Amino acid sequence: MVTRWTELGLTTLREAPSGIATERRRLLVRAGLMDPGPSGTYRWTPLGQRLVGRLEKRLAWAGLEGGHPREVLTALGLDCRAVAVASLPDDSAWLYPCPDGPDEVLACPACRYAGEAPAVPCGGPTGAGRGGSGSRPGNLRAATAPAPRSAGGAAVRRHTPGVRTIADLERFSGVPGGRQIKTLFYAIESGPLVGPGTGTATDRTLVAALVRGDRTLSEVKLLRAAEDLAGAVPFRVAPADREEVLRATGAPFGSAGPVGLRGVPVVADAEVMALSAAACGANEEDYHFFEVEPGRDFVPHLVSDLREAVPGDPCPECGTATLDPLRGLLVIGDGPGVKAGPGDLSWWRLRPGPLVEALAEAGRDEAGLAWPPGGSPFDVVVIPVDTRDPAQAAAAARVAADLEALGVDVLLDDRDARPGVKFTDADLVGFPVRVTVGPRRLAEGQVEVTRRRTRETRAVPLTEAAREVALLLGGG
Ligand SMILES: [Zn+2]
Known part of the structure; x- marks a missing residue:
């Protein structure tokens, strides 16, 4: 039976309700595909659900036929970028670039590389490319622990009353965050070949992770480094709690540092090892070490790539350009959505809301929306x-x-x-x-x-x- 407008109950609006941030959403509401709900939420109307259903079916078919998400997106007229996402294999996440999109990644202006900050390998081109293990952060792992530097001198321990944070220490001593060592304690949960949802943690190992004071630790990179450190199969890293840290180090929370730290394996970001005359906590309340020389004053168990990438970092793919922030809509990626592709090995998931928004953004004009054939509520x-x-x-x-x-x-x-x-x-x-x-x-x-x-x-x-x-x- 042919669907009739009157039985669909479709109502359009001349004006969008106020408070909708983007033109594409105003059009989606006016065209009767979305209804604004409470506090910035939206829900699909039956017409919107129809479009989502068509897109889900199309992607599932492509997956069953061994197709590639790129083919589906190209057929829909969307020029998307593949995005390296820590939790997913290559080519599982795709971003439609648009300046007011909710998702931000780092992208190379010279090649087509893009990645989420925690997943982008730091430290220059890894040579791994994006085939094979390319989405894996490039561990600059030392085959053995680095040899201690035998230079003379020693770190200087000074009283630093009330200093708790990186910013406190910078104000107090003038040592910038980029020359401080941030020490973070994490519990690695591992067990004999178990994964999330398939078993219970059999082992909980505390590690100290070191990054520069002005950097953010990438938990996914730490998880991968932990694989090398523990020899077991870690499936989760989580910030350690206060009692664990106190028990393991004898030092109160927030005053830790790698100099003189005993009983906890230490993983250092490669940048930390390049520091000189650095500052860090002294494992004692209100005291810090200065003039710290990594390699002389402490030797980590493992040196790895641990930090999140930032704009200005070199592109890990081509190495010739630096990464810029790129905003857009992550149309296929992690999270809830339709899992397409053959068997359990496929992880690409349609994110219906962002995909509908990307299609709306790509085709709209002053008169309204303009869907591509096959990516429309009705053709x-x-x-x-x-x-x-x-x-x-x-x-x-x-x-x-x-x-x-x-x-x-x-x-x-x-x-x-x-x-x-x-x-x-x-x-x-x-x-x-x-x-x-x-x-x-x-x-x-x-x-x-x-x-x-x-x-x-x-x-x-x-x-x-x-x-x-x-x-x-x-x-x-
Ligand atoms: Zn590049």
Whole structure:
């Protein structure tokens, strides 16, 4: 049965309600695909659900046929960037760039590399590329622990009353964050080949992770480093609690440092080992070490890449350019959504909300939305100019039925409304193709076919209309 506008209960709005941040969302609300809910939330209307369902089905099919997410996105006209995400294999996450998008990644202006900050390998090109183990952060791991430096001198221990944070120490001593050593305690949970949800933690090992004071630790990089450190199969790292730290180090929380630290394995970020005359906690309240020389005053068990990447870091793929922030919509990635692809090995997940927004962003114009064929709630709308004219109503119903018989998703606008209202709504909702059944053409046995994006219109014989439209949709 052909879907009719009146039974769909679709209502469009001339104006969007206030307080909607982006034009694409204002259009999605006005076109009746989304309803704003309480406190900035949105929910799909039946029309929006229809589009989501079509996209999910399309992606699942592509997955079953061994297709690539890139092919689906390209077919939908979206120029997306593959994004390295720590939790996912290569080519599992895709970002549609747009300046007001909610997701931010780091991207190379010279090559197509992009990655989430915790996943981007630091320390220059790894040579791993993005094939094989490329999404793995490049561990600059020493085969053995680095040899102690035998230079003379020693770290200087000084009284630092009330100093608790990196910023405190910078204010107190003038040593910038970039020359301080931040010591973070983490518990590594590991067990004999168990993973999240499949077993329980059998072992909980405390480690001290060192990064520069002005850097952020990447937990996913620490997890990978822990694999080398523990020899077991770690499946989780979590910040250690106060009692654990006190028990293991004898030092109160927040005053720890690697100099003189006993009984806890130490993993240092490669940048920390490059510091000289550094400052760090002295494992005693209100005391810090200064003039610290890594390698002389402490020797970590492992040196690795532990920090999150930042804008300005060299691109790990080409090495010739530095990374810039890039905002957009993560349309395929981690989290809830439809898992597509053959078997358990595939991890690409459609994120329906962002994908619908990206399609809306890519195709919109001053009249409304403009969906690509196959990425639209309905691919065709059939509009009789005057629904009360039995000849027009019958011709429109026939074209719609013919289209449905050819497997085209078609909506028949059976409203008793002025033609201008129906045309405006067709443009606003953004159906890729409109078929207009009007008195003048119909007298010659013809209807008009209009493409939404180009406004290109031509007259075709009523009997040929469905086939012409199907060809048009197939050819994009
Ligand atoms: Zn690059």
